[in-house]
Amino acid sequence: MHIPDGFLDLSICAMMYLLVIPLWIFALRGMKRVLSDKQVPFMATLTAMFFAAQMMNYPIIGGTTAHLLGGPILAITLGPYAGLISMTIILLIQAFFFGDGGVITFGANAWNMGVVGVFVPYLMFLLFMKVMKNRNGMMVGAFLGALLGDVFAAIFAGLELGLSVFTFPYSVQIAITAMGVHHFFIGLGEGIVTAMIILFLLRQRADLLKLPRVAPLWLSSIGFEEL
Amino acid sequence: MMARNKRLLIFGVIVSAIFVMIGCVWLSSSAETLDMIAEHYGVSERPFWIPLVPGYELPGFEGNIIANMTIGITFTLLILGFTLLVGKALKAER
Numbered sequence: 001m002h003i004p005d006g007f008l009d010l011s012i013c014a015m016m017y018l019l020v021i022p023l024w025i026f027a028l029r030g031m032k033r034v035l036s037d038k039q040v041p042f043m044a045t046l047t048a049m050f051f052a053a054q055m056m057n058y059p060i061i062g063g064t065t066a067h068l069l070g071g072p073i074l075a076i077t078l079g080p081y082a083g084l085i086s087m088t089i090i091l092l093i094q095a096f097f098f099g100d101g102g103v104i105t106f107g108a109n110a111w112n113m114g115v116v117g118v119f120v121p122y123l124m125f126l127l128f129m130k131v132m133k134n135r136n137g138m139m140v141g142a143f144l145g146a147l148l149g150d151v152f153a154a155i156f157a158g159l160e161l162g163l164s165v166f167t168f169p170y171s172v173q174i175a176i177t178a179m180g181v182h183h184f185f186i187g188l189g190e191g192i193v194t195a196m197i198i199l200f201l202l203r204q205r206a207d208l209l210k211l212p213r214v215a216p217l218w219l220s221s222i223g224f225e226e227l
Numbered sequence: 228m229m230a231r232n233k234r235l236l237i238f239g240v241i242v243s244a245i246f247v248m249i250g251c252v253w254l255s256s257s258a259e260t261l262d263m264i265a266e267h268y269g270v271s272e273r274p275f276w277i278p279l280v281p282g283y284e285l286p287g288f289e290g291n292i293i294a295n296m297t298i299g300i301t302f303t304l305l306i307l308g309f310t311l312l313v314g315k316a317l318k319a320e321r
Contacts, residue, residue: 001259001260001261002259002261003261004272004274005272005273005274005275005276006270006271006272006273006274007261007265007270007272028317031314031317031318031319032317032318032319033319034319035314035317035318035319036318036319037318038232039314039318040311040314040315040318041232041235041236041311041314042235043310043314044236044239044306044307044308044310044311044314045235045236045238045239045307046239047306047307047310048239048240048243048303048304048306048307048310049239049242049243049246051243051302051303051306052242052243052244052246052247052250052299052303053243053246055246055247055250055251055254055283055299056246056249056250056254057250057254057259058254064259064260064263065254065259066259066260085313085317086310089306089309089310089313090306093302093305093306095276095278096276096278096279097278097279097280097302098278098279098280098281098282098283099274099276099277099278099281099282100282100283102272102274102275102276103275103276104275154260157261167270168265168268168270169268170268175264178260178264179260179261179264182260183260186260
């Protein structure tokens with residue numbers, strides 16, 4: 001899902017930077033408010049692990065391959081702000097050192113995988129925790145959150161491509177359909193892995209799931225207390 | 228708590244190294260959906276930046292699994308260290 005340079009119009013790239021920069025600022029401020037000593041090594045470990053995990057490409061439909069994004073686990077365990085910063089670090093290294101994703105399109109990639117791919121799973125996870133209030137709720141929320149996170153991130157990527165009329169001369173509908181359908185299957189894999197990691201953490205290191213998350217204040221104002 | 232943190236970091240490094248090895252040896256072939264769509268519609272990449280290690284392969288060592296694994300593990304450790312620094316700089320003051 002890493003969009004390289006040349007795929008998006010410059011106006012779209014600029015707009016995506018404008019959307020994501022305020023969120024980086026909020027995230028950095030939010031982390032300064034809550035991030036604990038205990039979460040720092042956990043955040044570093046997860047960021048390194050998901051950078052490495054993105055090097056594994058497994059085959060899916062139609063001769064294409066996919067890799068884990070990691071956003072859902074980062075969001076559920078660290079909160080969306082630390083998740084966004086972790087994903088941004090991964091994407092930054094990938095773009096500048098490996099050419100995996102562009103530099104001009106970095107804002108778009110950070111929005112798709114760092115914002116949408118992190119906030120959607122986090123909100124789904126909170127929703128299911130609030131409704132089901134048990135371990136099954138955690139598992140269902142983790143699975144569906146990861147699935148929808150991947151699909152929505154792909155839909156946004158398709159939207160950005162579709163709106164780039166000068167570089168990608170095909171309709172929004174074509175771009176969104178192509179990206180969304182493939183990423184539904186990728187999301188299924190991400191969902192299963194996310195739910196399995198949550199189950200593993202519940203059994204082995206439940207303390208790591210009870211740490212305070214760095215989350216937006218507006219979540220508590222609409223009835224979602226931090227987990 | 229320090230010992231627990233150290234164990235967590237060591238666990239993370241070992242698992243990451245395994246991921247890199249699997250990624251370099253068995254699951255290295257990449258054909259991402261977006262690349263296939265772009266190829267299908269005739270859209271090509273126009274790099275703005277020349278990366279140090281394009282496509283996760285060190286120039287001159289393309290296809291060399293040992294070189295690819297070394298690069299992968301080195302950057303994993305760099306990310307671990309960099310994120311630790313970022314986390315320490317941003318952690319809440321108590």
